[in-house]
Amino acid sequence: MSGLDPAVNQKGIRQSYSYPKYPFRRPAAIDSDTVERQRVVIVGAGSVGLAAAVEFACLGIETVVLDDDDTVSAGSRAICWSKRTLEVLDRSGVAEPMVDKGVIWRQGRVYRGEREIYNFDLLPEAGHKMPAFINLQQYHTEEYLVDRAVTLGKTDLRWRNAVVDIYLDLDGGGLQGGGGALLTVDTPDGRYQIRADHVLAADGVRSTLRRSMGLEFQGRTFEERFLITDIRMNADFPMERRFWFEPSFHAGQSALLHRQPDNIYRIDLQLGPDADPVEESKPERVIPRVGKMVGKDLDFDLEWISVYTFTCRRMERFRHGPVFFVGDAAHVVSPFGARGGNGGIQDIDNLVWKLALVLGGEAPATLLDSYDAERVPAADENILNSTRSTDFMTPKNQVSADFRHAVLSLAETAPFARTLVNSGRLSLPHVYAATALSTLDDDAFAGKGPVPGAPALDAPVLFNGVEGWLLNHLGQRFVALCFVDLEVLVDDWIEAWNKALADLTPSVDLVVVGRGDIARRPSIAILDDIAGQAFARWAGEPGSVYLLRPDQHVAARWLERPTAPALAAALARAIGRKEAG
Amino acid sequence: MGTLAIEPRITRPDDFYEALIKAHRGLSDEQSRQLNARLILVLANQIGDFDVLEQALDLAREDGVARD
Numbered sequence: 001m002s003g004l005d006p007a008v009n010q011k012g013i014r015q016s017y018s019y020p021k022y023p024f025r026r027p028a029a030i031d032s033d034t035v036e037r038q039r040v041v042i043v044g045a046g047s048v049g050l051a052a053a054v055e056f057a058c059l060g061i062e063t064v065v066l067d068d069d070d071t072v073s074a075g076s077r078a079i080c081w082s083k084r085t086l087e088v089l090d091r092s093g094v095a096e097p098m099v100d101k102g103v104i105w106r107q108g109r110v111y112r113g114e115r116e117i118y119n120f121d122l123l124p125e126a127g128h129k130m131p132a133f134i135n136l137q138q139y140h141t142e143e144y145l146v147d148r149a150v151t152l153g154k155t156d157l158r159w160r161n162a163v164v165d166i167y168l169d170l171d172g173g174g175l176q177g178g179g180g181a182l183l184t185v186d187t188p189d190g191r192y193q194i195r196a197d198h199v200l201a202a203d204g205v206r207s208t209l210r211r212s213m214g215l216e217f218q219g220r221t222f223e224e225r226f227l228i229t230d231i232r233m234n235a236d237f238p239m240e241r242r243f244w245f246e247p248s249f250h251a252g253q254s255a256l257l258h259r260q261p262d263n264i265y266r267i268d269l270q271l272g273p274d275a276d277p278v279e280e281s282k283p284e285r286v287i288p289r290v291g292k293m294v295g296k297d298l299d300f301d302l303e304w305i306s307v308y309t310f311t312c313r314r315m316e317r318f319r320h321g322p323v324f325f326v327g328d329a330a331h332v333v334s335p336f337g338a339r340g341g342n343g344g345i346q347d348i349d350n351l352v353w354k355l356a357l358v359l360g361g362e363a364p365a366t367l368l369d370s371y372d373a374e375r376v377p378a379a380d381e382n383i384l385n386s387t388r389s390t391d392f393m394t395p396k397n398q399v400s401a402d403f404r405h406a407v408l409s410l411a412e413t414a415p416f417a418r419t420l421v422n423s424g425r426l427s428l429p430h431v432y433a434a435t436a437l438s439t440l441d442d443d444a445f446a447g448k449g450p451v452p453g454a455p456a457l458d459a460p461v462l463f464n465g466v467e468g469w470l471l472n473h474l475g476q477r478f479v480a481l482c483f484v485d486l487e488v489l490v491d492d493w494i495e496a497w498n499k500a501l502a503d504l505t506p507s508v509d510l511v512v513v514g515r516g517d518i519a520r521r522p523s524i525a526i527l528d529d530i531a532g533q534a535f536a537r538w539a540g541e542p543g544s545v546y547l548l549r550p551d552q553h554v555a556a557r558w559l560e561r562p563t564a565p566a567l568a569a570a571l572a573r574a575i576g577r578k579e580a581g
Numbered sequence: 582m583g584t585l586a587i588e589p590r591i592t593r594p595d596d597f598y599e600a601l602i603k604a605h606r607g608l609s610d611e612q613s614r615q616l617n618a619r620l621i622l623v624l625a626n627q628i629g630d631f632d633v634l635e636q637a638l639d640l641a642r643e644d645g646v647a648r649d
Contacts, residue, residue: 398614406618416626 013283013302016232016262017139019071022158024160027185030194037245038064039195039359043163045069047078048214048344049202050145054350057154059476061359064194065155066185068162070111072146075304076137076230079260079339083123084429084455085345086130087552095130097144102134103259107240109381110411110423117411118418122426128458129469133426135260138341142417149339162186163203166212168321170195181322189236191505192374198355200348207329212322218499219313220387220513222334224394229286230264233300236395237265237423243423245408248463249292254393254423256336257293264303267293270393275308297358310390312383319372324351329401331379333386333576335392336424343382346429347375353476353550357575358560362506367576370437378430390420429455432553439547439556449539449557456481456552459534461527470513470534471552473527478571479506479548482561483540486516493561504571508547513540527565549574585636 029036040056042049045067056400061108089095109119123132163185170179180197192415201209210217235258242320244255267290271280279285283332286305294300315329318324351371362504395401432438432453438451450457458471474481480501493511501508513534514526521571525554529535546568547556556570591597605613606621625634 392632402614402618403622405615406622409615410619410622414626416624420622 005509013305015182015303017137017303019139019145020069020146021155024070024188026189027158027161027187027192029192030187035182036192036194038194039067039197040064040200040355041194041198041325042178042200042202043183044200044204044327044329045142045146045157045203046073046157046202046204046327047141047145047341048348049200050142050149051089051092051094052200052202052326052348052352053155053157053287054089054145054148055151055476056350056356057149057152058354059356060154061356062154062156064164064196065149065157065163065449066183066231066274067157067159068274069346070159071537072142073138075306076139076260076264076266078138078141078301078338078339079135079258079266080342080426080455081134081136081141082338082427082429083128083130083132084427085342085453086134086232087458087471088345088349090130090472092148094144094148095140097132097138098141099131101261102136103242103261104131104134105237105239105259106132107238108423108426109240109242110418111242111244111247111413112408113246115412116422117408118415120513125431127460128509129471133165133338135258135266137260137262137264139516140261140313141489150458155566158185158187160188163208164191166199166209166214166323168566197322198359199331200351200407201323201325202344202348204331204337204371205328205332207325209323210315210325212313212328213322213323215315219311219383222312222390222394224274225271225273225277225280225307225391227267227269227271227275227280227286227289228335229267229269229290229305230260230303231267231290231294231300232262232264232303233294233298234263235265235298237301242270245404245421245423247293248331249401250289256423260545265294269293271307275307281305281307307421311385312387312390314376314383317372318347318375319368324352324355324368324371326502329453330375331383333382334390336389337382337386338424338427339382342427343379346378347516350375350378352577356550357506360506363575364577366578370435370576374384374430374432374437375434378432381430382427389422389424431455437549437555437576439573441557445539445561447512450553450554451536451547452555452556456546456548457537459537460530461530461534462530463527464525467483467530473511474548475552476550478506478550478555479511480508480567481546481548482510482512483535483538483542483544484512484514485542486514488542504568506571506575508567508571547574583630583633585633585640587640 038061042053042063042065045065053063053065068483086095106122110117129172163183167182178193181199183194185192187463194441218357242257247255252270253268259267283302312333318330326347335338354367358365395404407420438452456474458469461470498510503508512526513529515529543560545558546554549555555574607623
């Protein structure tokens, strides 16, 4: 990248976005005889690596981020950020600028030819702080993350620091790296080494770390080629996702149109397996294709072109001793479903609090094993969904083509067939069901409310007279979320619980959601369930308690207030203490 | 878990069979394939229960593979 005008990409197209250029600073270690030591090094300043750095910073943990480039994502790449991703990034103060800038959407329309066969609403209920999805170019997201990291002041961002090698066999710790990892880093001023206790490999699909550790990356490649292009135009297409099967304006099988900020639109056109990637990415080839799609009355400029094939693959394990693979370095999916970027954010959502507790001596090192146990099934879920979507879009044989045709032809008149139309199953957070960290409940909740392993659900609440959101009162630490009826005096137990929870390791914060006469508010602050949605979504009854992990996933829950030992046992399990059984 | 019925349930078997064949009358092979595909989907929705559908797939496949 360096040496090029960053606003002009490899095909000579001028982009409207002007890329920031972050400064290279000569690392002190180059001039020192001793090897630099760090607790946490993040390799790769993409959206996932940066999100990890910012989350660590919010927990007070300093990290070093190494990136071979000196700017943000080349091209818009991941553009769809899910509600859960925004909720995760809201903990570290990044979601609000994203939502302010992004295109908020929740509607999707699916067409066959010219005719709409159905539409869907991804967030049909009110009372959530974050929208179902926003569209925002990856470069904007990364810029906000960098800004936030700089503001928080705990992240040592080292641009043009390319990791070229990693060595794990330190202090005879074997390849599992009992002594951490030794990273060799190239910079414009020369080479140096860092010895890191823990490494996050966030270095993307072509991960240098994965390769230098000789680790496999297996899965399936689809032969179908797709043209992905961003165009800039003054048009007023609605804020929704539009997907066409057998479009009339394009000879291929499918097309996608998605609006981004700055008058930019994402277009995805299926080209077939025989398309020539070099020819098809020439602007003179792309312009007529796009013109047929948006109509001849609209002027547009090209922003970005890429012709690609899909792969769905993952590493066998994401943790290798002191090295944790996150995001595309660990797993890749096809883009229909927005499961790449969002899946990566959920990786670091899962990992950072665990590392933070272990670094702080508040949880045993065995907690780190649960990263694999929880995120490998999550990656499999994303790969499964993405593979199914791709199979539907690219029928491999006559019978697949026949059934797809049958589904599409029935969908307009028979609602059941719409459930079989697969234009991408959009990213939802994984439920860490039945993992070693979860305490399974006895189904007293009758299947209602978030089950152990599921993420927390938002609701509007009133706190000290200020309207806000439940999720903003959770997160980054363990929380006992208690539901109470304010008609019943609860001061005594709240005081007792506050004391008991503070004595636990790690400590657990008490968050109380109340309903009833707020004038009877007890001595501690209470979240007033103003719309009744907190009680409803959580299937709360006066006395119910949820134990939430720092990533806002449910660790355990009780319909009636648990005993102190029961809560302590659930906490012990949630931090990976084996003896918790 | 539902169980696939293999005992007779069709009220007028001969009428049904005739109607099934008649539905394909005058169709090209491709149109017939399409009709069958749509019919399978419609009937599958009528059954609804995934467990039963899975047993139906197993039965159909077992039989077909055994005799071909």
